[in-house]
Amino acid sequence: MTLLLKYLSLCFFINNPAELVPTKSFMWKVVWFYLISGFIVEGLISDPADGTLEVLMRAIMAFSSIALFLVMTKKWHYFNQLFTAIFVGENVIMTLAIAAEALDFVMVMNHYEYREEISIALGVLLVGWYISIVGYIFRQFFWYKIPVSLLIAFSYFVLTYGMPMLFMDI
Template identity: 25%
Template sequence: MFLDICFFKKGPRDVPASSLLLGLAVLAYLIVGVVLLGLERDWSGAVVEAVVEALMLFGFLYMALYLSQGIPRLQQTATALYACDALISTAAVPLLAWLLVTPEAKGVYIFLTLLMLWHLAVIGHILRHALAISFFFGLGLAFGYVVVSYQVMMVLFGQTM
């Protein structure tokens, strides 16, 4: 189901409203986030950063759904966002590890950029369905969220994500 969302075949409405599924999606998000952040940082710092990222994502989603009067869709949308992020970010783990070993592997940067653009498109797709807005507005919200969250993480932790 989450792969279908990542390939734009389904939306968050197709995700069952389940606290257990949301919890598993958040857990997957946190594990992948800690692994990614832990590639270049200490593990305890990676855990703190991953938790802050997860809370920021939930806060952003809650605010967006609140403003669009879509709070009843919060659980399904949050599950879709966390799970799809975990799936796409999992693909980044070997690429980032490869860069740590071979920083001059320029082709990896192309794949990472494409992965990042796909991730933005998936977030935009999920937001489009959850907020009943156009894909391009959803994409703009996704981009705005990524830029703001990056800046917040820089202020809080003083390094790039």
Template identity: 70%
Template sequence: MKLLSQYLSLCWFRNNPANLVPSKSFMWKTVAFYLISGCIVEGLISDPADGSLEVFLRTVMAFSSVAAFLLVFKKWQYFDQLFIAIFVCENFIMTLATLTEGLYFIMVMNHQENAEEISIGIGALLVVWYIAIVSYILRQAFEVKMSLSVILAISYFILTYGIPMLFMDI
């Protein structure tokens, strides 16, 4: 539980992911939660089969992107710490996104007039927060300037979300 709280503190821009060493059990549980929560969220948005495929593609792209960044910056020894840091924070954001979808459903059922605008606003805020978190993690891990870490975080977001989404639209 202590390790989880240390990783979750990255969502509030505390700790350095390079200093956190996850156990194999923690890594598997994090990846399993990532896959399950991703499939639930995507299943609520689109059909479950397509959603599951997109989550699998996102996972492959996430691992590939992290590996590419680590190879470029010659910090391969931090692979476990970096991918777990990003996945734990993404799981946190995904949980908030699931709650946002639930809130949207409740607002629609209660005939809330601005339900769509509210949920889109919360979703946009979550995306910006997610990119800021990934930027922070990358800045801490690679010891680079903030501008470069933001560019890397946006690149990571495009690679892990944009490419699988593009593939699913083909």
């Protein structure tokens, strides 16, 4: 539980992820939560079969891009720590996305006039927070300046979310 709280504090830009060493059990739980929460969100947005495929492609892209980045920077030894830190952040954002989807459903059922604006604002807030979390993690691990960390985080976001979404549209 203490390890989880330390990882969750990364979402509020506290702690250094390079100092956190996850256990194998914790890493697998983080991955399973990532997959299940992704299946839920994508199942609410689109066809469950398409959503499942997209989440699996996102997971492959996430692991691949983290691995490729670490191989290129010759810091492979950070793989477990880096993917766990990023996935915990993604899990927090995905949990909030599930809540946002539930809120959207309630607003639709109640014919709330500004439902679309609120949903878009929540989506932008969550994506911005997600990129900030990942940027913070890269900054803490590799001592990059803030603009470089945010650029890498944005690139990671495009690779892990944009590429599978683009593939699904083909």
